[in-house]
Amino acid sequence: MKDRITCVWLGAALLAAGLIHSAGAAAQEPGLTEKTIKIGVFSPLSGANMAYGFDVINAAKMYYSKVNKEGGVHGRQIELVIEDDRCNANDLVSAVKKLVEQEQVFMLNGGSCSAAAVAAKDYVVRSKVPWVMLNASADGALYPPTDYIFGAFSITQYAVGGSVVDFGQQHLKAKKIGYINHDDAYGAWNLEAAQVTAKEVDVQLAVESINPNITDVTAPLVKLRAANPDMIAITTYAKPAALIIKKAHELGITKPIVLTVTGTANMSQLVENVGNKDALKNFYVQDVLADAPGGPKIKWVYDMYKEYYPDLDAKPDHPQAYMPYGIAPAMSVVKALQDAGPNPTREKVAENLRNQKFDSGVMAGPIEFGQNDRAAQESTIYLKFDGTQQTLIPGSFQSRWKYKG
Structure with a gap:
């Protein structure tokens, strides 16, 4: 009888110890309570x-x-x-x-x-x-x-750069793309994927890398105009993107311009900064949503x-x-x-x-x-934008770049 009581007591003690340990473990997990x-x-x-x-x-x-x-x-x-x-x-x-x-x-x-x-x-x-x-x-x-x-x-920026080349080749039938990116790590990421994708789909890139704080984009746009690309891809932030779109119109560049999602945070502000809706007559934007906004x-x-x-x-x-x-x-x-x-x-x-x-x-x-x-998702959509209306382009587009570790 004594042995049986001892076993019951030991079992209860071990169970209690286990519960205390479990509660202590839960309490040690930061930011977590019962409620x-x-x-x-x-x-x-x-x-x-x-x-x-x-x-x-x-x-x-x-x-x-x-x-x-x-x-x-x-x-x-x-x-x-x-x-x-x-x-x-x-x-x-x-x-x-x-x-x-x-x-x-x-x-x-x-x-x-x-x-x-x-x-x-x-x-x-x-x-x-x-x-x-x-x-x-x-x-x-x-x-x-x-x-x-x-x-x-x-x-990712790798998906941004590869996707815009994929879109240019598939939808706009571009054989040569004028590609404008930032001259930093952010720009290097999207350019690397653009180059991989361009090679796979047989597209030539004419690249101009600019400082994110640039105030005069005349020189890179003149170089791109001389290269005579079938389209221009802009993978910059919104402020330089507006300068590029405006200057392209001033220089008489009428080829399609595609702005990636990196510069689309405020589209009405972009239109205001460009200052002329005629500059957006052949203009497309990249998005990553399932549908147009x-x-x-x-x-x-x-x-x-x-x-x-x-x-x-x-x-x-x-x-x-x-x-x-x-x-x-x-x-x-x-x-x-x-x-x-x-x-x-x-x-x-x-x-x-x-x-x-x-x-x-x-x-x-x-x-x-x-x-x-x-990387959570790698697909993109594109919309034609005239400064007021956005029209969804059928299909989705992707980068060919893959991380190889």
Whole structure:
């Protein structure tokens, strides 16, 4: 009898110890309680580049609110801690460190500016915090792939450059493309893929690489005019893109001009900066959504925005062009948390992200990660834009470039 009592006591003690250990392990997971899960969100919410992220973060917020209204994730409500990274590397790294070290978030969902996002790569990998980017391409943070960083929901620069060549060759039947990129790492990424794709589809590139802060684009445009390309591809930010479009018209260049998604944050501002709609008579823009902005496939996103932000929706230039881009990364976070089960850990979430695949219904292609790929999606669409109306071009277009590790 005594032995039986001893065994029962030992069993109870071991069970209690196991429960205490389990509870202690859960308590040690940052940002996680029985009722909440804390996610750190960051984007440029002020400054000259806020158009790249202000409404993107609003879209993510409204999606998380929708999830919370529907019961959260395994009964936990998503709690957001939001920081302004100002599209600046130092500010972004500071924001990430604050979220991880002071706010003790469970994971990160942020970043709208590529160069700034790349600056946080080493810290995030060392900290082993799962990071799902918003709309930054941030190729330098995605390649080589790591276990904790996932992005390019709005496609990488490698996809940007290869896709625009694919579109030029397929839709515009271009044999020679005048290609304008930035003379930095951002520009080198898209140019590398453009060159790979051009070689595969037998297209010649005439390349002009310019400083992102250029104020006079006459010289590169004169060189391109002399090269007599069948089209001009612009893979720059919005300000130099407007200068290029305006100068091309002044120089009598009438060949098609295609602006990649890198310069389309505010289309009405672009039109204003160009100053002449005649410059847009043969003009196309690249996008990564499943449909034209406001089109039937993604109308639900714009309807949700109007419901959540009626005051913003009533203002000019809202929702901003990149707004829908915030939905797919938030979906990715929620799916990874759901798939990790009722007792998630950072490692479980990261592992689920590494094998994630789903159709967002928002972006041009499926969201898919793999063991050697951290770029969420690689498909693009194109629209003809006359300064007022955007007309969808049938089909989707892709880069031929692949990471070979």
